[in-house]
Amino acid sequence: MTVTYAYEALPVAEWFRRNREIAGFQNPARAMYQTVRELVENSLDATEPYGILPNITITIKPVDEAKSWYSVYVEDNGVGIPGHEIPNVFGRVFYSSKYKIKQHRGVFGLGLKMVVLYAQSTTNRPISVRSAAVRSDKIYEYRIMIDTTKNEPIIVDMREYENKYKWHGTAVKVVIEGNWLNSKKRIEEYLRRTAIISPYAEIYFKGPDMEMFLKRRTIKIPPPPEEGLPHPKSVDVDTVKQMISESKTATLAEFLINNFDGVGEGLARSFLEWAALDPNKPVGSLTQDEIVLLVEKMKAYEGWRRPRADWLSPAGPELLEVGAKSILGAEAVFAVTRKPSSYSGHPFIVEAAIAWGGQIVPVDKPILLRYANKIPLLYDEGADVARKVVDEFNWQNYKVKFPAPVAVIIHVCSTKVPYASAGKEAIAEIQEIEEEMKLALRDAARKLRIYLSRKERELELLNKYTSLAKYVDEIAHNMAIVTGLDKDALAKSLYKLIENKLGLTVEELAKHVLSMASSIKEEAAEQG
């Protein structure tokens, strides 16, 4: 047996270039979709959190149809990137805006670089970037590639010029191998669903054979999420060790107060007393085992405050209802925004909406629309924990018998969405999130059940009324002959009788039937 032992370190950029499938760049169609997605999400992250109403232009053009080369251009009116940072932001893997606990669409700081690496591998063309930061005197233009063996940007060329009109924003152009035919529908669907959950954005999209303009439908922009500290309930040992290495001289009490969300003097002392730990001990002197113990106790303690919701920016029930009605043409929508919860120190909120009837075609299992931090997720539904929750849900308990006209929207927002792959298309099976999804679905389904029960009762009432009312004319006619009284007057008193018996007048009944949907919904909302 001859065995040769040889080892080497692979540069990080080269690793990602070779393994681009894991970031969603697995074939030309999917890569084209992923490119649009990464660029649009960067544009939304450069506008919305700063209170800027997003204006986004996307253009896809064939460059060489024989080779399936396309240019993808995305421009926004965001905060821009300072000139000297542009090469690193586009040309160095794992370099991005500073890591903060705050909800944003981009999580891996990887998307842009994957776009650059994909362009490089397929067409060998550099990415073109034009950007100006807010109040910048200059506009910067760069053409950049990545040296994958060194993980460094290669500046192919650059120029700067006067920013006469104080423009700010970023425009990016890449030439990639794509497949327009097979990605067109997904890209359109992606932009449409984006516009639904971000109706304050204005999106113009021009493809090789089509044009689409998604108008701004409101100028109300949700309050930007704030930055925050991790929640003490469930940080891990390694994170705490890193925090300690940055503040060695602090006492245990100070350390907790300064580094964690919602921990004041009183709460820190209560916790440390409960945990039998000395509040005045400097954290720098803790042994490895003591740090492990501290983290265990932090996990076990039940007295912490709930994570703050102001880091997160959920859509809210009204927006979800408007969205679901407008895409799906539903008869009724029941939406729920859960209170914040947390996993591994990251707060998250689950929202769910159940859409019923109307234009929804009855199906054997519910249609599912998935969102994460307002990003529509279109691929890999089978790998998403939301699909599992919806499939395992006991719909029968809520009066839903399949096939039924039902669709479900599930939105997770978090300072860190736990995606199951770097392609960001499916949410991983995190127990805390799965649990919240179940509860959100249950809350929404309860409202649906009230609606469906009420509808059943109304239908019963209506059937009862019509089954009696259809004899009124004949009875009145016969009675009129026998008694010599006026037939119409008799009919009227007979109707009266039926109405009294049912506890409703005809007008009331009619009105009631007409306004059924909205009135029941309100009631359900109050009870929910």
Added chain:
Amino acid sequence: MTVTYAYEALPVAEWFRRNREIAGFQNPARAMYQTVRELVENSLDATEPYGILPNITITIKPVDEAKSWYSVYVEDNGVGIPGHEIPNVFGRVFYSSKYKIKQHRGVFGLGLKMVVLYAQSTTNRPISVRSAAVRSDKIYEYRIMIDTTKNEPIIVDMREYENKYKWHGTAVKVVIEGNWLNSKKRIEEYLRRTAIISPYAEIYFKGPDMEMFLKRRTIKIPPPPEEGLPHPKSVDVDTVKQMISESKTATLAEFLINNFDGVGEGLARSFLEWAALDPNKPVGSLTQDEIVLLVEKMKAYEGWRRPRADWLSPAGPELLEVGAKSILGAEAVFAVTRKPSSYSGHPFIVEAAIAWGGQIVPVDKPILLRYANKIPLLYDEGADVARKVVDEFNWQNYKVKFPAPVAVIIHVCSTKVPYASAGKEAIAEIQEIEEEMKLALRDAARKLRIYLSRKERELELLNKYTSLAKYVDEIAHNMAIVTGLDKDALAKSLYKLIENKLGLTVEELAKHVLSMASSIKEEAAEQG
């Protein structure tokens, strides 16, 4: 609007620690399964390719039940790791055995480090490693952690001692937060399926409440895959650029001959003539655009040889049939190993088997068993291109009407399996692979159709025979009374008559019915 611009680079190990979900470490149950998987695959990769019959021992023990801490221990008799390389192999992300074009189970060089990072984040315990390389005089023991900010190993302690009995192999122990209850079934299933496709391995597994011994069923080990060069048909621009930078002075012809699979003098010249490129031009003098052109031509050229199969180690039809029959208790199995094909310079082979009847319960869509480089894939079936291919397959054309007792095995082996995530549970949608899967399935389904048609005919024949035969006794009885002849003799001649009419003796028919399954299968195999 106040905008703060702040950017930073995140160290690679820290990035993976924070994003461990993408490598399959998303909750304690899944992380436990993933840990076993990564360690077992390393063990198989350290034995089988070197012609060593694998002996693998896996032990899972509770360490602290209140905290859900478990130790996972995996030991093998593989080629081991040289002592001085152990810290880097376990403690540095993207450091691994030299990148070669050769089929192996581990692809990302990431699994081991993710196990170490996960242990570190949950229990803060180092990984324990004991290893000796082949013919090493010493056995090395290390306890290692990873400094995630520097991506460097931390050696907690180490010792070395004499290797008296010339042992070689590796034993690894980690303490992790796990969930035995929820991972038990998956781990058992994973090991069982591993034993099916690698019957030359001996696997002993002891869990907290069970024990499992998977005996070696053959000592025939498949020939180890050889190392090779990339196939010229579909390498990308970046790869070619890197290759050129390592051999600048070579002429175009030399460059092609030395760097690509199956390219000799004649073929290189034919190609370059076809592409109108000068064979004597030094590759170092090619411009960017000329390199792009070269790669395009290489993609477009139809004259290359098929990629060599000796890099790959498929299971083969017999092994698949044995496997499918033993797991599924099928009545019949039809297996196909396709010829090698390639995507992006990586050769691959698709194998498919269709199992029918027996203990397989009729289902609405086929049960699917997925394998990649002999690794069973258990999670994320919905995201796997194999599931798509099986679901979109036109089963009706092959006499399969659902519900039907049918199961499908699909095995992809390649020098680089394109996983859709670093968790290695689903194969990405690569067009070339999808196409081969379709063809493999079609080939296997044709054999199934022959089998089912023949079965139908046999059944018809049998029905015809029995429908005639049931009157023999009565007719013989009546004829005996009328003719005075012996009833048994009459019956015998009547049976003869029927047999002649059907062209078979009773014995032949009986034999035929009994041996139907095997005889038809052979015939189908010959015809397929």
